[in-house]
Amino acid sequence: MALCRRSPVASYFLGLTSGAALSLLAFNFFSSELMYFAKPNDVYYGSRALLTSHGRVEHVREENEELMREVSSRVRVLCWIMTSHKNTYKKAIHVNATWAPRCNKHIFFSADPKSGLPTVNLNVTEGRRHLWAKTKRAFKYLYEHELHNFDWFYKADDDTYALVENLRFMLMGHSPDAPLSFGCKFKPFVKSGYMSGGAGYVLSRESLRRFVEEALPNKTKCKGSDSAFAEDVEMGKCLRNVGVEPADSRDYQGRHRMLPLAPTVHMNANGTLPKWLMSYMFYPYRKGSQCCSNYVVSFHYINTGFMYTLDYFIYKLSLFGSHHEHFQKYGAVNSTIFERATAFARSYSQVGNS
Numbered sequence: 001m002a003l004c005r006r007s008p009v010a011s012y013f014l015g016l017t018s019g020a021a022l023s024l025l026a027f028n029f030f031s032s033e034l035m036y037f038a039k040p041n042d043v044y045y046g047s048r049a050l051l052t053s054h055g056r057v058e059h060v061r062e063e064n065e066e067l068m069r070e071v072s073s074r075v076r077v078l079c080w081i082m083t084s085h086k087n088t089y090k091k092a093i094h095v096n097a098t099w100a101p102r103c104n105k106h107i108f109f110s111a112d113p114k115s116g117l118p119t120v121n122l123n124v125t126e127g128r129r130h131l132w133a134k135t136k137r138a139f140k141y142l143y144e145h146e147l148h149n150f151d152w153f154y155k156a157d158d159d160t161y162a163l164v165e166n167l168r169f170m171l172m173g174h175s176p177d178a179p180l181s182f183g184c185k186f187k188p189f190v191k192s193g194y195m196s197g198g199a200g201y202v203l204s205r206e207s208l209r210r211f212v213e214e215a216l217p218n219k220t221k222c223k224g225s226d227s228a229f230a231e232d233v234e235m236g237k238c239l240r241n242v243g244v245e246p247a248d249s250r251d252y253q254g255r256h257r258m259l260p261l262a263p264t265v266h267m268n269a270n271g272t273l274p275k276w277l278m279s280y281m282f283y284p285y286r287k288g289s290q291c292c293s294n295y296v297v298s299f300h301y302i303n304t305g306f307m308y309t310l311d312y313f314i315y316k317l318s319l320f321g322s323h324h325e326h327f328q329k330y331g332a333v334n335s336t337i338f339e340r341a342t343a344f345a346r347s348y349s350q351v352g353n354s
Helices: 008-018 032-036 038-053 063-074 088-098 128-146 164-171 204-213 231-239 275-280 305-316 338-349
Strands: 078-081 105-109 152-157 180-182 201-204
Touching: 063 164, 078 128, 078 164, 088 105, 088 201, 088 305, 105 128, 128 152, 128 204, 128 231, 152 204, 201 204, 201 231, 204 231
Parallel strands: 078 105, 078 152
Antiparallel strands: 152 201, 180 201
């Protein structure tokens, strides 16, 4: 039966949160069929208040909460999400209900102002042909209003899924006053490489300053016209011309942390990758679960159903016996660990609690 097949994707995502593999999970549950789930927000929307008010969930150890607060205050990340009026209710509201509020601040450029989302209207014509104009104006807005309020500026699409805690972990060893950018590094078109727009890319505070103060005013360093072949390519050219270093975002094993496709594509070792992928990747790429770091930061092309699914598996699902379980406080003082675990199991069940 399909429900008995082991899913490498499921194993990977539980590994992110509990350090253990999750076996016996349906492969089809993670397939692209999720795109067609009816009203996935009807199922998961009840968790929105928890996610948006805390950016964490109940199984996080109390002793880690102080660390996470400290990291959040010292590695201040502003996330801006490229969207449009027509995508506000198809995509943007679901980004807002899942990962975006875990940033120190997040802004949509530009959602329907009636949606209640944090949005700024840039007065740019909507459409793919105008993404470069929108990108330039968004970063200029952040420079004018937020430059000294944050350390890092993360740009994402409205079908990107990001693990903000892992983003901070990647950035915390670097200075925001250094001219750095992070992302999934592609190699065509720009000699030193450029960062994929879909996986999202990060500019340090100094990089944002250079982009606005040095690159944008100089047409020899940055394309002046608003139309462009690809906004991420143009961004890479501009940053290179003002000395911004395209940093290596991979982990110590050479596994990628910011990915341009969905995890179902990257981790399907027997599947066929898009022909363009291998020719675009700047660094060596391995198929299957070895493609991706245990501390992955982002994936792209995440449909609405999958966005809530990832959020559930990463932030809410617990594996019994992992370090997330606090059953030591259950049972009598001299109870064995099994007796305490049994007491915890009883307290967690409906039976006997009604």
